[in-house]
Amino acid sequence: MRWKGKSNILHFLRHTRGAVAVEFAIICTLFVLLLGGVFDFGHAWYMKQVITNASREGARYGVTYKSNSVGARIAPNAFSPSITTYITTNYLGSAALPSDANPNVTLGGAGLTTGTKGTGLEVTVTATKTWFLISGLIPGLGNQKTLTAKTVMLCE
Template sequence: MKPKQSERGAVAVEMAILLPLLLLILIGTMEFGRVFNVQNSLTQAAREGARHGAINYNKASLDVEGTSLAAAPSLNGLGVAVAHNAASCGPNLNIEVTTTVVLPSMSGFLDSGWFGTAGIFPMTLTGVGVMRCGG
């Protein structure tokens, strides 16, 4: 029974060494998934705003910002900014819609200051949509 007594606590030591690495991988995967989702939503919102502006550029009901934000309800509460050039839109010209958000970290673990680094978050994400006016 002596060999078993000398290995006592080995699993606890191994877990103490591996647990931080496993948690970092888990948190990194969750943060990456969130960033990927927000980036896709920003691009879709910009595309829908550009489509609305290209079709309705000469109508009084033109609301590029509202259409862009309505196209991405998952971005509610993140403070999305929408910029566009719909006022200068005309036949054979392009409308460009840009959506921007400063995304904070979901966990706070990858923020600036950890490990003495600049950090990854907050991260500025941008989506752009361009379409031909009137067409």
């Protein structure tokens, strides 16, 4: 009896040529979606780091001891430039945030108006992250996410 293994393999290979294209299309689609998700979440992480750094730098700027010509302490809400302007100009403006991020700086705490040593100054920075690809794939995620960074430091 003759072995028909070779002819069976050739017959199989002749009739499975289109399967490779279908498999490639499925794998390529999944890979592109995975890569898009990595970029989208990476961008969200970048934005979070930018606003975290901005809130820290704003708090540092606000808690340092500044005095007028007489030597009296200046309260952080009377600084020139203001803490909000300082953060927006030096950190958020040059951070390449998207135009729809709308960063917002909020100041608070007892140290904002008094500037007394040991009182806390609170700087909160928020920005809006718009999902590019992920929002359509993950139900319940929504089209936008508000990122918030809050820093509290004691006045010097």
